[in-house]
Amino acid sequence: MSATAAGSSAASSIAGVSSSSSAPEVRVVGGALRGTLESGVAVFRGVPFAAAPVGALRLAAPQPAGSWDGVRPAQAYGPPPPQSDVLGGGPSSQGVVGGDPAGGDWLTVNVFTPEPDPAARLPVLVWIHGGAYTIGASDRPEYDGGHLARDGQVVVVTFNYRVGMEGFAQIAGAPPNRGLLDQVAALEWVRENIAVFGGDPDLVTVFGESAGGGSVAALLAMPRAVGLFRRAIAQSVQGTYFSTELAADIAAACAGELGLRPTVADLAATDPDLLVVAGDSIAATLAERAGRWGRPAHRSVLFAPVVDGEVLASTPWQAVAAGAGRGVDLLVGHTRDEQRLFTAMAGQLGQVSAEQAAVALRDFAPGPDGARRYRDAYPDAGPAELYELVLSDWSFRMPTLHLAEAQIAGGGQVHLYELTWRAPGLGGALGACHGLDVPLVFGNLSSGQPAMLLGEVPSAQAVALSARMRAAWTTFAAQGDPGWPAYDPDRRRTQIFDASPEVAAYPEEKSRLIWLTHSFSILPLVGT
Structure with missing residues (x-):
């Protein structure tokens, strides 16, 4: 806590901000919060930005969070949304069915601020995590915003959004792209509340990587997100956006694993862990479904934003090229060896065969002569390099580059x-x-x-x-x-x-x- 924040008692009391050496407090729209002070950064964890999406709100668009009496402790991360525990091998939803919200407070934000004083007006960085729209949560150690906030004198916000079946399955009777709507709701919470944490609501930058980068791209294309951020950083943009027909077919397969239909009537009362297990079961057989689902099946992509004509009317490249990002400062980029991590995870480092490379080039290189063009452009590349090049390009590198070029085509600026x-x-x-x-x-x-x-x-x-x-x-x-x-x-x-x-x-x-x-x-x- 800085001397400025500690010494501004009059301004703090007016704005609903107070602090002590160990427990900073702020007052947001819902009520008072008590956080912690960690290495000079005030941290508030597990703050609801929307109502728990359970009971009558299951599979619905996010609704406003309720208020509370007294001072709410904000010292622990909220539970992750329903998803597979990739380390433990089982679901980790902490989910609930029916009206009891205990354990269903999946939609929470965390704020890291070096200056919890409304007069500070610091830039705000809002992080959207990745995870193939299927896994991920804001409590991962690598997403701790303390270093970034302290060293950069910015307010850092991280949050959870619904993933997998809960967030992105195309379910009859439910709004599409619920995960993206959660992201919009989090940004609306930031706009309404970030000033009391020392942030400037007019100086918000949204940033994310992988599915988070794809989400940033989608937000650029969404009318509902207009005005919620001034700048955007899209890291390693995941280039998958589904048609409604593809998404509905995948949802039907997942629901079918449980003997159910992909409808709110069938799924809203189903244990979230069972939906996770059903999705995992389908994911384990994706190779067998490539003839029906195409490239996403080859890449084990079961969920993605849906171009539904309502929440998301077009792909980000179309929208941005038409000028959707013209008023947003944009920074985009990728890593050189995007695919290498997935090759290692599959135990294929040094093991990629000529046949595997040929299949990857056939399935993912652009156009009817794409495979030949790769071989001509990279004449000295062996199977492993060709395999990684084409998969890196299709999955992340070229979607990211094309987003930069779309921004220019739409009259905007990009770095x-x-x-x-x-x-x-x-x-x-x-x-x-x-x-x-x-x-x-x-x-x-x-x-x-x-x-x-x-x-x-x-x-x-x-x-x-x-x-x-x-x-x-x-x-x-x-x-x-x-x-x-x-x-x-x-x-x-x-x-x-x-x-x-x-x-x-x-x-x-x-x-x-x-x-x-x-x-x-x-x-x-x-x-x-």
Whole structure:
């Protein structure tokens, strides 16, 4: 807590803010909150931004959170939404059925602020976690916002949103894209409440990685999100957006595992853990369903935002190219070796065969001659490199680049980066893999998953690179300029984050040309 905050007793009492050496307090719309003071940062965890989506609100659009009497402790994260426990192998929903909200407070925010004083007017960074729209929660150690808030003098907000069946399944009688609607509700809570934490509601930057990056792209395209953020950072944008037909067919398969129909009438009274198990069962057989569901089945993507014509009227690339992002400062980028992490997780490092590479090129390279174009562009690449190139490009790299180019086409400005620094984890075998940017941006280099990527003791290079990236993100949040020139289609200037960062032409020129005329369109139901 700063001397300014501690000494502004009159202003604090007027705004409903108070503090002590160990328990800062604020008053939001719903009531008073008591947080904790951690290394100079006031932290408030597990604050509801919407009512628990259980009972009559199950599978519904988010509704306003209720109020409370007295001072509510805000010192523990809220429970994660229903999902698989990828570490333990079972559901971890802490879910409930019926009207009892205990354990169903999935929709909560966490705020990290170096200056809980309404006069501070600090930039605000709102994080959307990834997880293939199927897993993820804000309580992961790598998402702790303390370093970013303290070092960058920004307010950091993280939150949970519904994933999997609860958030993205196309269910008759339920609004589509409930996970995206949760994100809008969280941003509305930020607009209404962030000032008492020292944040500026007119200076909000939304940022996210992977499915979180795809969510940021979707928010740019959503009329309901207009005016809720001034800037956006999309990291490794996941490029999957489903048609209603594809999403409905997947939902029917998941519900069918339980002998149910994909309707609110059948599913709203079903234990959330059972929906998780049903989804996991279908995910385990996705390879068998590729003839019907196409590329998402090949990539084990069971859920994604649905282009439904209402919540999401078009793909982000279409909307942004038409000018949806013109008034939003945009920063986008990806890692060099996006696919490497998934190859390692599948136990395929050094094991990719020529046949596997050929199948990947057939299924994911753009156009009828895409496979040939990859082989011509990368004549010295072996099967493993070709396999990773085409999967990196389809999944994350080219969706991200095309979002940058759509922003320019729509009359906006964008800054582009690529992370090329080779992570030391697993002897450097992971390269600049998917997710490497997350610990570097948050500055959490030795807890949770980052230890696998960066080693038990982060190197001096990792510490220095993290400081550079945090400075770029927070400067962009404050000023709209991360410190390097804007991207343009002629010079294609890109910030390269490596041991020795530099600004250079976009490094993935060969892939850019292969995908130049490709349109990332709605993923359809391909078989009947």
